[in-house]
Amino acid sequence: MAEAQILDGKSLAAGIRASLAKRVARLKRERGITPGIAVLLVGDDPASQIYVRNKAKAAAEAGFLPREVKLPASASETEVLRTVEDFNNDDAIHGFLVQLPLPPQVDALRVIDAVDPAKDADGFHVFNAGLVASGRGGVVPATPLGCMALIRLARREMAGLEAVVIGRSNSVGKPTAQLLLRENCTVTIAHSRSKDLASIARRADILVAAVGKGELVRGEWIKPGATVIDVGINRIDLGGGKSKIVGDVAYDEAVKVAGAITPVPGGVGPMTIACLLQNTLMLCCSRLGIDLPGE
Ligand code: NAP
Numbered sequence: 001m002a003e004a005q006i007l008d009g010k011s012l013a014a015g016i017r018a019s020l021a022k023r024v025a026r027l028k029r030e031r032g033i034t035p036g037i038a039v040l041l042v043g044d045d046p047a048s049q050i051y052v053r054n055k056a057k058a059a060a061e062a063g064f065l066p067r068e069v070k071l072p073a074s075a076s077e078t079e080v081l082r083t084v085e086d087f088n089n090d091d092a093i094h095g096f097l098v099q100l101p102l103p104p105q106v107d108a109l110r111v112i113d114a115v116d117p118a119k120d121a122d123g124f125h126v127f128n129a130g131l132v133a134s135g136r137g138g139v140v141p142a143t144p145l146g147c148m149a150l151i152r153l154a155r156r157e158m159a160g161l162e163a164v165v166i167g168r169s170n171s172v173g174k175p176t177a178q179l180l181l182r183e184n185c186t187v188t189i190a191h192s193r194s195k196d197l198a199s200i201a202r203r204a205d206i207l208v209a210a211v212g213k214g215e216l217v218r219g220e221w222i223k224p225g226a227t228v229i230d231v232g233i234n235r236i237d238l239g240g241g242k243s244k245i246v247g248d249v250a251y252d253e254a255v256k257v258a259g260a261i262t263p264v265p266g267g268v269g270p271m272t273i274a275c276l277l278q279n280t281l282m283l284c285c286s287r288l289g290i291d292l293p294g295e
Contacts, residue, residue, distance in 0.1 A: 005260035007150045007229070013270035016149075017062050020277050022295040024063035027284070030293070035284035036065040037121060037277070038087050038096035042080055042106065043073035047235075048099045058273045064280065067093060077106045081114050088116040094287055095121030095280030100171075118287065121280045124171060133178055139279055144176040146271025147208055147229050148183075154227045154260035155206065159184035162203050166190045166217070166248070167210035172231055176208050197221070209248035219253025228254055228261040231268045 027033050037059045041052045052068060059066040069083055080102070087096045096119055102108045117127040123139035131138025155161070163185035167173035173189060181187045190200050201207055201221040207228050209217050214234035222228060232248030247264030255261055262268055285292050 002259075004255045004258040005154055006255075007153050007227075007260050007262045007267060009146065009150055009262055009267040009269065009271045012149060012153065013146075013274035016271075016274040016278065017058060019295055020274070020281055021062040023281060023293045026293040026295070027281075028063065031288065031290075033284065033288065034063070034065045035095070035281050036067060036090075036093045037280045038067040038069065038090075038093045040069050040071070040080070040083050040087070040096070040098045042071045042075050042099070043103050045101065047233075048101075052099055055273055055276065059277060059280075062277055064277060065092065067096075073103050075103070075106070077110065080106050080111055084111060084114045088114075088119060093119065094284035095119050095276075097122040097124075097276070119283060121276055121283065122171070123175070123279065129170060129175070132175055135182060139283070140179065141171050141175050142275035142279060143172050143210075143231060143268060143272045144179055145275040145278070146268055147172075147176050147231065148179050149271060149275070150229055150262055150267065151206055151227055158206065161185045161205040162188070163206040163208070164188045164190060164201055164204035165208045165210065166194075166197065166201065167208075167212075167231070169210065172210040173208075176210065180206065180208075211248045213248055214246045215248070215250040217249040217254065219250060219257050222254050222257045224257055225259035226257075228258045229268065230262050230264050232264065233269065 039052050039055055056066040056068050087093050098111055112124045115125050117125045120128050120139050123141040128138040132140050163180040165173050165177045168189050168191045177187050177189045190197055198221045202223050204226055207226050210231035212232055214236050230247035230249040234246050235243050236246050237243050245265055
């Protein structure tokens with residue numbers, strides 16, 4: 001069996017960010033507009049803090065105007081909703097997101113519902129979810145967009161392929177399944193109540209794992225030659241104060257069987273950030289009523 005192709009999300013994302021930087025510079029030059037992206041972080045979850053920092057850094061590097069608002073973990077739902085409303089009304093902000101998870105006293109659905117769909121960089125608002133599900137445009141969530149770009153590195157043509165998505169979250173599993181369906185794959189969505197996950201997974205020419213359970217998917221679950229996209233980010237405690245990040249797929253086993261596979265880290269994660277910026281530029285252009293500028 002030939003070595004699996006490593007789907008390098010880091011370098012693909014760097015290429016997208018470089019292209020976005022040129023487009024943003026052109027928008028500035030020709031229209032005098034700098035696309036603004038804002039992130040609301042509530043509380044002090046260490047992983048969320050890292051994600052938000054990485055997003056702001058990537059945004060600034062690509063020429064966007066990043067804005068970060070932090071509220072304490074004790075913030076009330078009213079305070080969170082007020083910040084969302086401020087973002088909705090701020091003409092300098094073209095796209096924004098509320099970093100999840102939110103503290104228990106804040107209803108995440110109510111907050112997502114309050115985001116102006118025209119500024120919904122994450123594509124989590126039900127209006128955008130509906131448009132995406134019915135193939136009528138809308139903002140596609142960044143992680144599924146990134147997954148599709150990675151799959152395309154290995155599969156130019158997806159029509160007729162068996163695709164299995166493990167996980168049915170609104171942010172990752174469901175929209176990824178919809179995008180695979182749009183590519184004419186035969187799509188199965190598996191979840192915590194699915195029976196005999198291993199044999200479902202083994203059918204997949206394209207296997208997407210978005211579960212949040214470290215190394216759940218074993219090498220023997222993978223069809224030889226399959227394209228494997230590992231969305232999971234799981235911190236494993238190694239003892240003695242040490243830990244490491246693993247995906248939902250047992251990489252060392254899977255890499256021996258798969259035709260192509262994403263590493264963790266360095267696969268889907270960097271693509272999520274690049275696609276988030278892409279969504280924000282797209283929202284900025286549609287607000288201005290113009291096409292995406294060329295490089
Ligand atoms: P989520 O909302 O918790 O959804 C997890 C899904 O996995 C659910 O549909 C759940 O099924 C299913 N599941 C849980 N245990 C299972 C099992 N033993 N067998 C089969 N299915 C099982 O998580 P998410 O937001 O989709 O995120 C999934 C993972 O991706 C997490 O590790 C997250 O950190 C990571 N993530 C990474 C990125 C990135 O940029 N790389 C972005 C987003 C998320 P039920 O619906 O039946 O409960």
